[in-house]
Amino acid sequence: MENNIIHYCNIKNNEVFLDGKKLYSGQDGDQFLDFIKGVYKNFELNYPKFYKMDPLCKLAITASSILLDGIDQDIDPDMGLLLSNKSSCYDVDVKHQDSISQGEESYASPANFVYTLPNIALGEISIKYKLRSENSFFIFEGFNPEFMIDYANSMTKLRKSSSVLCGWIEVKENVYNAFMFLVKPEAGLAFTKENLLNLIE
Amino acid sequence: MKEKVAITGMGIVSAIGMNAEENFLSLKDNKHGISKIAHIETTLKDKILVGEIKKSNQELESLLNLPSKNNFSRSSMLGAIAAKEAVQSAGISTDGNTSIGFINSTTVGGMDMIEKYYRDFLDQEELQHYIEVHDAGSNTDLIAEHLGIQGFVTTISTACSSAANAIMLGAKMIQSGRLDQVIVGGMDGLCKFTINGFNTLMILSDTYNQPFDDQRKGLNLGEGAAYLVLESEASYQKRNKKPLAYLKGYANANDAFHQTASSEQGDGAYLAMKSAFEVAGMKPEAIDYVNVHGTATPNNDLSEGRAMIKLFDQKVPDFSSTKPFTGHTLAAAASVEAVYSIFALRENLIFPSLNFQNKMEEFDLTPQQELKEKEISAVLSNSFGFGGNCSSLIFVK
Amino acid sequence: MEELKTELKEKIIEALNLEDMSVEDINDTDMLFEEGLGLDSIDALELIIILDKDYGIKLTDSKDGKKIFQSIETMAQYITEHRTK
Numbered sequence: 001m002e003n004n005i006i007h008y009c010n011i012k013n014n015e016v017f018l019d020g021k022k023l024y025s026g027q028d029g030d031q032f033l034d035f036i037k038g039v040y041k042n043f044e045l046n047y048p049k050f051y052k053m054d055p056l057c058k059l060a061i062t063a064s065s066i067l068l069d070g071i072d073q074d075i076d077p078d079m080g081l082l083l084s085n086k087s088s089c090y091d092v093d094v095k096h097q098d099s100i101s102q103g104e105e106s107y108a109s110p111a112n113f114v115y116t117l118p119n120i121a122l123g124e125i126s127i128k129y130k131l132r133s134e135n136s137f138f139i140f141e142g143f144n145p146e147f148m149i150d151y152a153n154s155m156t157k158l159r160k161s162s163s164v165l166c167g168w169i170e171v172k173e174n175v176y177n178a179f180m181f182l183v184k185p186e187a188g189l190a191f192t193k194e195n196l197l198n199l200i201e
Numbered sequence: 202m203k204e205k206v207a208i209t210g211m212g213i214v215s216a217i218g219m220n221a222e223e224n225f226l227s228l229k230d231n232k233h234g235i236s237k238i239a240h241i242e243t244t245l246k247d248k249i250l251v252g253e254i255k256k257s258n259q260e261l262e263s264l265l266n267l268p269s270k271n272n273f274s275r276s277s278m279l280g281a282i283a284a285k286e287a288v289q290s291a292g293i294s295t296d297g298n299t300s301i302g303f304i305n306s307t308t309v310g311g312m313d314m315i316e317k318y319y320r321d322f323l324d325q326e327e328l329q330h331y332i333e334v335h336d337a338g339s340n341t342d343l344i345a346e347h348l349g350i351q352g353f354v355t356t357i358s359t360a361c362s363s364a365a366n367a368i369m370l371g372a373k374m375i376q377s378g379r380l381d382q383v384i385v386g387g388m389d390g391l392c393k394f395t396i397n398g399f400n401t402l403m404i405l406s407d408t409y410n411q412p413f414d415d416q417r418k419g420l421n422l423g424e425g426a427a428y429l430v431l432e433s434e435a436s437y438q439k440r441n442k443k444p445l446a447y448l449k450g451y452a453n454a455n456d457a458f459h460q461t462a463s464s465e466q467g468d469g470a471y472l473a474m475k476s477a478f479e480v481a482g483m484k485p486e487a488i489d490y491v492n493v494h495g496t497a498t499p500n501n502d503l504s505e506g507r508a509m510i511k512l513f514d515q516k517v518p519d520f521s522s523t524k525p526f527t528g529h530t531l532a533a534a535a536s537v538e539a540v541y542s543i544f545a546l547r548e549n550l551i552f553p554s555l556n557f558q559n560k561m562e563e564f565d566l567t568p569q570q571e572l573k574e575k576e577i578s579a580v581l582s583n584s585f586g587f588g589g590n591c592s593s594l595i596f597v598k
Numbered sequence: 599m600e601e602l603k604t605e606l607k608e609k610i611i612e613a614l615n616l617e618d619m620s621v622e623d624i625n626d627t628d629m630l631f632e633e634g635l636g637l638d639s640i641d642a643l644e645l646i647i648i649l650d651k652d653y654g655i656k657l658t659d660s661k662d663g664k665k666i667f668q669s670i671e672t673m674a675q676y677i678t679e680h681r682t683k
Contacts (some may be wrong), residue, residue: 107650107651111614111641111644
């Protein structure tokens with residue numbers, strides 16, 4: 001059976017949706033960090049490590065938690081992870097860069113540096129859900145549905161991942177958009193370019 | 202694995218050579234490339250040793266015949282030099298080629314230029330063109346453009362396993378029939394961003410790195426770039442090209458333990474190796490040599506060693522880390538070591554793990570310490586990255 | 599010493615982003631790592647930076663941190679004996 005889209009979660013414009021249903025709205029004028037903290041509290045994610053994360057990981061862990069905790073299915077231990085975005089982990093990169101360009105007074109922060117790679121977001125999801133499956137992070141100019149379809153399909157076909165958690169997790173300062181979706185070879189919405197483009201809108 | 206994935210070309214620059222042959226001779230003659238840092242002004246210069254390529258950015262520009270106004274970062278210049286050599290050694294033409302792919306990987310991208318000019322960008326317009334190539338992907342595009350590649354181009358960033366994942370994606374695209382030829386690998390130049398970051402994690406050694414030694418103090422950062430040309434059977438047969446080797450197995454797994462540290466028992470490392478053997482349809486005992494990740498940090502070598510002992514059921518084959526030669530080249534490490542694995546197959550040689558003195562107290566593993574000649578038909582190469590990203594590759598004759 | 603302990607608690611909460619905690623939640627003898635506050639190895643490195651930046655104490659081996667960072671009590675003790683600023 002071909003892969004279909006089983007569930008999806010959107011976090012954008014101060015709102016959170018699961019399978020198209022609005023579950024949460026932030027305060028008007030919320031900055032990203034305030035908004036995402038509000039989401040964390042509202043959904044009672046209860047994962048204090050959240051506070052230590054960079055903005056990219058905060059968004060990724062929140063979107064994946066809302067999606068995975070919101071469905072009454074067990075998580076496949078071999079669920080693959082496939083994330084993408086445009087700005088990598090820009091915000092924490094800038095923070096680290098600032099901390100090392102103060103001349104003699106430079107003190108790089110280890111807690112920042114460990115987040116200066118986009119694939120740490122894959123690691124954080126893997127740690128939270130105890131996944132040791134195949135995972136990859138790609139950087140594109142914009143959301144690339146063709147690539148996600150090809151790659152996710154090859155993960156289930158060639159590498160025995162039984163499902164793939166895919167996502168476009170973009171955040172740069174106060175501009176953000178998370179679209180996380182779970183694909184699996186069972187009944188669901190067709191895993192097509194048109195559907196993906198509709199769902200991210 | 203159905204479709205064979207052949208390697209028909211390779212190119213490399215590292216602290217021990219500006220091309221494949223120079224790298225080979227340095228490995229054979231025990232000539233390492235670790236020294237004090239010369240090309241970057243840093244307050245840490247007397248405290249660390251690095252595997253630096255002894256060429257200034259100007260010298261790299263002239264090697265590539267770049268115009269005086271260009272926006273190549275140091276990483277992308279290293280990448281362009283190595284990619285050119287790979288293409289030449291494969292005997293293919295890339296200029297205007299729409300069917301060849303290019304899968305690059307990097308962790309620092311254009312960061313070196315950004316940190317150098319960060320404070321000058323606002324008032325010095327002539328520097329602003331470097332801002333465009335800050336991100337990883339535009340560095341790949343620069344190289345693709347330089348080589349005239351017009352086919353599938355993408356960039357992977359998964360820390361120190363990046364190039365292994367680029368090789369893996371290339372192999373999948375060959376096997377699924379999407380590409381017949383693809384250039385795969387990684388690049389990373391030294392920059393303050395990584396030097397300061399690794400320093401603050403306290404995993405940089407102040408002396409020569411000593412993989413798998415009981416007294417190991419950490420890693421030496423390095424810089425470099427390396428690429429393989431992967432090709433389908435139909436494609437190399439059609440043009441009568443004899444492959445250098447084949448990529449027989451590959452796999453990726455997550456350690457799911459910590460942002461930067463490896464788990465105690467090396468769970469992710471074990472899974473990556475185990476799955477690579479499944480993909481290859483091979484048994485671990487078929488391996489003649491393991492080019493280990495072996496960064497010489499206390500944490501990596503312990504978990505990688507434990508994972509190997511479990512995988513090989515106590516009978517770990519000859520192994521060495523080549524990072525004492527090159528330093529840890531981050532995103533390029535897996536492709537640098539893929540080239541060295543192919544040397545091992547081609548020359549039937551195992552390159553030594555330099556600077557080793559005493560076995561670790563936790564287990565009975567001794568890396569190969571001298572150049573060793575033996576028939577080698579299969580090599581396993583490991584690369585593990587921050588974020589728990591673990592990849593293993595298996596190369597055969 | 600009491601002042602230093604409170605200062606350390608504030609610094610730790612801020613530097614390590616322990617948002618759900620306040621100074622009152624941390625006892626002087628609470629274990630900082632593992633079952634105590636649950637800090638990890640990256641947090642330990644952050645504490646090493648605090649020693650350096652705020653108290654002029656340089657540690658060269660991250661393993662030395664283990665003893666010093668057992669609790670607020672041991673940390674304050676060490677800082678009092680070794681501080682250069």
